[in-house]
Amino acid sequence: MVMAAPTGIEHQLDRLYPPAPGGLATWLPGGHGDGLSAGTAQALDRRLHHALAEPVRHMVDAGGKRWRPRLLTQIVELLGGDAEQFGVLAAALELAHTGSLVVDDVQDGSPMRRARPAAHEVYGLPVALTAGTCAYFAFDRAIDLCAPDDPALRGRMREALLAALRAAHAGQALDIQGHRREMDHALATGDNGPLLELVLATHRLKSGALVGACCQIAALAAGASPALCRALLDWGTAIGTAYQISDDVADLRGVTDEDGTLTKHPAEDLRNGKVTLPLAHAVTLLPGPTAQALWTTVRDGDATDAAIHTARRTLLTCGATTAAEDDADHLCTTAWQSLEPLLPSTPATTRLRATGHHAAGAGRGA
Incomplete structure (x- = not known):
């Protein structure tokens, strides 16, 4: 038995971890991208997407x-x-789980996950570790998206x-x-x-x-x-x-x-x-x-x-x-x-x- 994913989960995953560079706001909290020229901001977005999103999406997209x-x-x-309203939290928790798998595969030396090479086999150990741990923090952005007007709930x-x-x-x-x-x-x-x-x-x-x-x-x-x-x-x-x-x-x-x-x-x-x-x-x-x-x-x-x-x-x-x-x-x-x-x-x-x-x-x- 394979359970269907919640309605809109793929959209929410893309919202937090876009399949292509989607802007520095995905990776940097407010203020850290201020003052950058458009060209530099785009270059940083591409680099951060490659280093942080691609190794995790390698596992997420495997199912x-x-x-x-x-x-x-x-x-x-x-x-x-x-x-x-809170579907983005479901996506964030799935990303956190996936990040933990990326890290776990590094620490266990596991070469395969979800019928494909583990992330560290494709991207290398340092990149996989950084990307895997970064995925835990998708939740931080998710709660701001779903409850912007309720600081106590956040x-x-x-x-x-x-x-x-x-x-x-x-x-x-x-x-x-x-x-x-x-x-x-x-x-x-x-x-x-x-x-x-x-x-x-x-x-x-x-x-x-x-x-x-x-x-x-x-x-x-x-x-x-x-x-x-x-x-x-x-x-x-x-x-x-x-x-x-x-x-x-x-x-x-x-x-x-x-x-x-x-x-x-x-x-x-x-x-x-x-x-x-x-x-x-x-x-x-x-x-x-x-x-x-x-x-x-x-x-x-x-x-x-x-x-x-x-x-x-x-x-x-x-x-x-x-x-x-x-x-x-x-x-x-x-x-x-x-x-x-x-x-x-x-x-x-x-x-x-x-x-x-x-x-x-x-x-x-x-």
């Missing part, structure tokens, strides 16, 4: 599931807000996004460090509880926080109560965390698009010696010596293709992926049980839950 914008617009509409939205970005960077820092020592300890003691908690916390920070902010900002845009804003933040965080768990599973199963084209190399996490939720579950699902041998094989990121294939099959057949999926489902179900009583009993609420349910499992692959 993607676009379920984050769908969540935002559905929540705004469900709560009686103006989805058209402030609350900025607070929500900045909190999510702080959390996401903490999660990315933990992800880069990895959890090898904790995996060693779990195997030595047979207790994987602390390891599972750490992996889930990393997923919640890295991936859950931005989705939570997406839902919270939608609630703020619609004028929701503090209790409802909080419940939507928690539910969105659960959806984003579950999506990252599903991505762990998809990495093992292989990620393809609808026509079967490979969109990411399978078992990248195993090849990099990365501790994912299925690997953490395998500590107690496999016999101790088997689990230790699997980890020893992949720990240092230098395993052969044959060894990776064997490790991958072991994780797929021992129940580790099922256990991870159960964790994802539990997170989403628990958060929805707290949110549902605060929402109107309408078909729109049913559709919102379906969108979140699908998004949470969208990364599981075939």
Whole structure:
């Protein structure tokens, strides 16, 4: 199932990140372009578009599931807000997510994303890092466009996004460090509880926080109560965390698009010696010596293709992926049980839950 993008999302993406140079106001806040001659302003616009827009549009134009914008617009509409007015926020959050993928691919050394070369493979590492981080700030311009006469609302939205970005960077820092020592300890003691908690916390920070902010900002845009804003933040965080768990599973199963084209190399996490939720579950699902041998094989990121294939099959057949999926489902179900009583009993609420349910499992692959 592929969810349609919200009406007008392509227009809003073009509004924030035009496919061709569209003026310095896209990149520079007020005053920073003042005093430049027309020729210099045009030259700077071309250069900044090439350095900041093209690497991100390289990924945006490749497609993607676009379920984050769908969540935002559905929540705004469900709560009686103006989805058209705030549609630019949906585009900004999609750009922020895409920017995080550009940076993540650099840090993970991933050569492919969405069935095309990753941005750093095309534009180089320095350009990709700068463009990826710049995409986080499209939101700043978006809130000025959608709420020019409401400084209090703009402030609350900025607070929500900045909190999510702080959390996401903490999660990315933990992800880069990895959890090898904790995996060693779990195997030595047979207790994987602390390891599972750490992996889930990393997923919640890295991936859950931005989705939570997406839902919270939608609630703020619609004028929701503090209790409802909080419940939507928690539910969105659960959806984003579950999506990252599903991505762990998809990495093992292989990620393809609808026509079967490979969109990411399978078992990248195993090849990099990365501790994912299925690997953490395998500590107690496999016999101790088997689990230790699997980890020893992949720990240092230098395993052969044959060894990776064997490790991958072991994780797929021992129940580790099922256990991870159960964790994802539990997170989403628990958060929805707290949110549902605060929402109107309408078909729109049913559709919102379906969108979140699908998004949470969208990364599981075939």
